[in-house]
Amino acid sequence: MKFMDVHDGMKGITKEQLAAEHDKDLKAQTSEKGVKFLKAWADPKTGKVFCLSEGPDRAAVARVHEKAGHPTHQIYEVDVEV
Secondary structure (H helix, E strand, C coil), X not given: CEEEEEECCCCCCCHHHHHHHHHHHHHHHHHCXXXXXXXXXXXXXXXXXXXXXXXXXXXXXXXXXXXXXXXXXXXXXXXXXX
16 A cells, blocks of 8 residues: 655755655664655645655554654555556
């Protein structure tokens, strides 16, 4: 399953900072079987960050984010795609 999650409070985030945070997810994903973070996007003006991942369920994705140091409760299954 694919998931899109949303993080708030990252106003002014740079490309380098986003890459560093995404790298934390990549390192932490090995702790959860089947979780793979694919991509991340940011809107520095609003402070929102969006992450696309694959995993067995929402809870596994949430645990990886928590271990990486940036937890979120806004995780959406995105099973319809074109």
